[in-house]
Amino acid sequence: MKVNGIEYPSPGASRRLLSDHLRHDLGLTGTHVGCEHGVCGCCTVLLDGAPVRSCLMLAVQAEGHDVMTIEGLAGDGQALHPVQQAFHECHGLQCGFCTPGFVMSVVGLLAQHPNPNVQEIDEGIAGNLCRCTGYASIRRAVKRAAELSPSPLRAEGRGEGGT
Amino acid sequence: MKPAPFEYHAPAGVDDVCSLLGSLEDAKILAGGQSLIPLLNFRLARPQHLVDINRIANLDRIYERDGGVAVQALARQAAVEDSELVARICPLLSAALGFVAHRVIRNRGTVCGSLAHADAASELPAVLLALGGNVVVRSSRGERTIPAGELFAGVFETTLAPDEVMVEAWFPALGEPFAILEESRRHGDFALAGVVRAGSRLALFGVAPTPVLADPSDPASGLQPSGDLEATPEFRIHLVRVLTERAFAA
Numbered sequence: 001m002k003v004n005g006i007e008y009p010s011p012g013a014s015r016r017l018l019s020d021h022l023r024h025d026l027g028l029t030g031t032h033v034g035c036e037h038g039v040c041g042c043c044t045v046l047l048d049g050a051p052v053r054s055c056l057m058l059a060v061q062a063e064g065h066d067v068m069t070i071e072g073l074a075g076d077g078q079a080l081h082p083v084q085q086a087f088h089e090c091h092g093l094q095c096g097f098c099t100p101g102f103v104m105s106v107v108g109l110l111a112q113h114p115n116p117n118v119q120e121i122d123e124g125i126a127g128n129l130c131r132c133t134g135y136a137s138i139r140r141a142v143k144r145a146a147e148l149s150p151s152p153l154r155a156e157g158r159g160e161g162g163t
Numbered sequence: 164m165k166p167a168p169f170e171y172h173a174p175a176g177v178d179d180v181c182s183l184l185g186s187l188e189d190a191k192i193l194a195g196g197q198s199l200i201p202l203l204n205f206r207l208a209r210p211q212h213l214v215d216i217n218r219i220a221n222l223d224r225i226y227e228r229d230g231g232v233a234v235q236a237l238a239r240q241a242a243v244e245d246s247e248l249v250a251r252i253c254p255l256l257s258a259a260l261g262f263v264a265h266r267v268i269r270n271r272g273t274v275c276g277s278l279a280h281a282d283a284a285s286e287l288p289a290v291l292l293a294l295g296g297n298v299v300v301r302s303s304r305g306e307r308t309i310p311a312g313e314l315f316a317g318v319f320e321t322t323l324a325p326d327e328v329m330v331e332a333w334f335p336a337l338g339e340p341f342a343i344l345e346e347s348r349r350h351g352d353f354a355l356a357g358v359v360r361a362g363s364r365l366a367l368f369g370v371a372p373t374p375v376l377a378d379p380s381d382p383a384s385g386l387q388p389s390g391d392l393e394a395t396p397e398f399r400i401h402l403v404r405v406l407t408e409r410a411f412a413a
């Protein structure tokens with residue numbers, strides 16, 4: 001299994017959840033765990049580029065696939081990923097517990113809708129719970145992330161739905 | 164570890180799935196895992212064997228067949244939602260998928276898994292029933308087709324035998340008029356009550372142990388929905404009446 005571009009050995013037990021494997025076996029504690037039944041969204045990671053719940057996958061199921069966690073998003077340099085930058089600028093977080101999951105979900109949302117309208121934003125973040133922000137700043141952060149995203153992503157946008 | 168111990172199998176073909184299901188005691192199929200893994204995590208389900216079908220190649224096709232669209236067992240809900248073929252042949256199915264959980268869940272969850280899981284409050288069983296579709300199931304004993312009307316047996320219960328795997332679901336073509344309407348507490352939650360209109364046919368979900376067909380002019384007739392913290396039986400009946408009226412208003 002590749003995580004953030006690095007090849008890792010097989011997880012031991014087949015009943016190990018991907019979320020627990022990332023956190024306990026690989027030490028990648030940026031992926032948070034809230035509910036462990038798919039409801040809160042804070043364990044969201046990218047599997048071959050698409051966001052999925054890591055608490056609803058066995059680690060063995062990710063073998064042969066590419067997993068990306070919040071730790072892998074910014075790349076090698078110092079610069080934040082556009083979605084991280086946008087959450088930072090718009091105060092899209094307070095305690096930060098939900099943030100890794102939101103950021104990974106929003107990466108998926110912008111891949112699907114590079115220029116999302118209000119409804120697409122609301123539906124795109126509806127699967128993630130935040131107990132702090134009240135969501136207003138997160139919605140702003142999604143819009144800002146769309147603006148900050150590099151042009152290849154935006155070039156495919158449908159040009160509708162406002163910015 | 165959250166799930167109780169099980170033996171994990173990842174067969175490479177449907178035939179292997181059939182022989183595993185035919186020979187193992189207490190085996191469960193793992194498809195998208197979006198319903199089964201929560202049950203494992205809570206230890207509400209403790210199967211001895213998990214038969215993971217995700218490593219099977221060429222089981223994720225969405226294709227035109229017999230005047231409808233067939234969706235194979237590994238076609239993810241998100242792929243079906245985005246399919247142009249489905250949008251053209253059976254736009255009701257595309258519309259219904261928008262109500263199923265959230266996109267992140269649909270990236271893993273399968274259409275067949277949702278039908279096999281048979282949650283009374285879920286959308287796709289009611290869509291299959293309203294359309295009069297069917298599912299194709301296979302075992303080492305052979306293959307058979309189960310019409311939607313004979314598939315749903317009770318709460319989380321279908322008429323599949325323990326050794327049978329659903330290989331595809333078939334949704335007949337349907338143009339206008341169609342509608343799917345539901346009421347839930349938050350977007351993406353399971354419905355308190357919902358209605359599916361396919362032409363002149365009406366199916367209800369969330370108001371009985373299985374999806375049910377109903378008479379559009381008297382949709383609540385004979386209905387005895389249960390009550391819970393989220394909605395009383397009376398409120399569910401009220402929703403059925405209002406949503407049916409809206410579905411047939413167009």
Ligand SMILES: Cc1cc2nc3c(=O)[nH]c(=O)nc-3n(C[C@H](O)[C@H](O)[C@H](O)COP(=O)(O)OP(=O)(O)OC[C@H]3O[C@@H](n4cnc5c(N)ncnc54)[C@H](O)[C@@H]3O)c2cc1C
Pocket residue numbers: 037038039191192193194195196197198199200201236262263264265268271272273274275276277279280282284285286287323327328329330351352353354
């Ligand atoms: C937070 C959250 C919200 C959700 N909201 C909704 C919602 O609003 N509406 C809705 O409809 N669903 C909802 N779901 C459930 C989701 O749609 C599931 O994906 C779906 O019910 C099951 O599909 P799966 O592929 O994940 O199946 P799995 O979880 O892998 O399996 C479910 C059951 O079906 C059996 N099964 C699966 N595939 C087959 C097969 N090919 N042959 C025979 N048996 C099989 C399994 O053995 C298991 O018993 C939600 C899930 C979550 C986590």
Ligand code: FES
Pocket residue numbers: 032033034035036037038039040041042043044053054055056
């Ligand atoms: S921990 Fe996975 S969705 Fe809550």
Ligand code: FES
Pocket residue numbers: 092093094095096097098099129130131132133
């Ligand atoms: S910032 Fe605290 S839960 Fe979202």
